[in-house]
Amino acid sequence: MLSLPPLSLYIHIPWCVQKCPYCDFNSHALKGDVPHEEYVNHLLTDLDQDLAYTGGREISTIFIGGGTPSLLSSEAMQRLLDGVRRRLPVNAFAEITMEANPGTVEAERFHAYHQAGVNRISIGVQSFNEEKLIRLGRIHGAQEARGAARLAAGLGLRSFNLDLMHGLPDQTLEQALDDLRQAIALNPPHLSWYQLTIEPNTLFGSRPPVLPDDDALWDIFEQGNHLLAAAGYRQYETSAYAKPGFQCEHNLNYWRFGDYLGIGCGAHGKLSQADGTLLRTVKTRHPRGYMQGNYLEKRYGVEPADLPFEYFMNRFRLTEPTPRQEFSAFTGLDEETVRSALDQALAGGYISEDDSCWQVTEKGKLFLNPLLEMFME
Structure with missing residues (x-):
């Protein structure tokens, strides 16, 4: 019998001031003003149409991504989160994250976002090197990035994140x-x-820049990991590091094969149903079509044969052990269906196994794609 995992909500705000050359997310360069009120109305109607698939479950986390969500006015953010709370039970201690670019971080608006319920901000810094920021098409400078981080630290938020690329x-x-x-x-x-x-x-895809070679990338990763560990950060996912107790709960729910509603342009959703069906939803990508009321691009059930790969593709990104009982609980499949793949992974030294869990080894972390391919058959 399929167990219903925790449920999160993802909300997509599709506009940016300009499109970065490396970005393949569903973002659109802004022409004119953001249609604040109109877009929030569409988001809430989109949510209304998905409520029947939630099973009345409580929302444990909310993530507002983009695009640049901090282009949305604080009044629109208040209306949006109030509208969500009227439609769904939201846990009183829910982590509510909003992405922001340093160039759009303003103290007055961010206090208002906090009052609306946002208690975690993820700031897209990417680099503190002015030359690299220009090369990446970023509209902020290093000083703005530092200012945004200091503002986030002083807001009284639950947490904040800095996004950095190497x-x-x-x-x-x-x-x-x-x-x-x-x-x-x-x-x-x-x-x-x-x-x-x-x-x-992407623009970089059509005109690729010269990137560091594999040996240089390994040196960056190895020495960077030492720096982070020495500063008290623990790696808990492929590219995520946190001080103890500050992991991103929303992303943890993704990687633990939890459920999530997705509303807004191009948003994806995964919803387990009481009858054992696992539904995937994809929303209309372009704002023009979405704001004509055509929200749903497709909704489909995941075939049982695809579930092992989907489950382990998420679970093995985490450094924490994978409880063996959760595989059956969240997929409805018996462990025997993946026994040969597990044995192959064990024989290759990619994972270890005991009575209660599986653990990705250091070799498995380095060769994650070959490990996951074992579960595609």
Whole structure:
């Protein structure tokens, strides 16, 4: 029998001041003003149409992503979160995260966002090197990034995160480590530190820049990990580091194969149903179509044969052990259905196993894609 995991809510705000050359997220360069009130109305109507699939469950976390959610007015944010609370039970201690770019962080508005219920901010810094910021198409400077972090630290939030990239065009080891040192000096409770990858449907995809080679990337990763560990950060996911007790609860729910409603342009959802069905939803990507009331692009059930790969693709991103009982509880499948893949992974030294859990080994972390491919068959 399928167990219903915790339920989160993802809300997508699709506009940015300009599109960054590396970004393959569903974001659109803003032409004119953000349609604050109109878009919030559509978000709440979109939510109304998905309520039947929630089973009346409580929302444990909310994540407002983009795009640049901090382009939304504080009044619109208040209406949005009030509207969510009227429609769904939201846990009184729910983590509510909003993404923000340093160039859009203003003290007055952020106090108002906090009053609306936002208690965690994720700031897209990416680098403190002015030359690299220009190369990445960012509209903020290093001073604005530091100011945004200090503002977040003084707001009385539950937590805040800094997003930082490494492996940037022509980036040296010392430049990458300097970025990390500057981020650590701002003492964020959470750091997302991830490698720049070139995605096909981006400007960098059509005109690839020169990136550090594999040996240089390994040196950056290895020495960066030492810096983070020495500063008290613990890696708990492939590219996420946190001080003890400050992991991102919303992302943890994703990686633990929890459920999430997705509303807004291009948002994805995963919803377990009481009858054992696991539904995926995808919302209309472009704001034009979405704001004509055409919210749903597709809704479909996940085939049982696809569930092992989907489950382990998420679970094995985490450094924590994977409870064996949860595989059956959250997929409805018996462990025997993946026994041969598990045995192959064990024989290859990619995972370890005991009576209660599976644990990805150091080798498994380094060769995560080959490990996951074992569960595709």
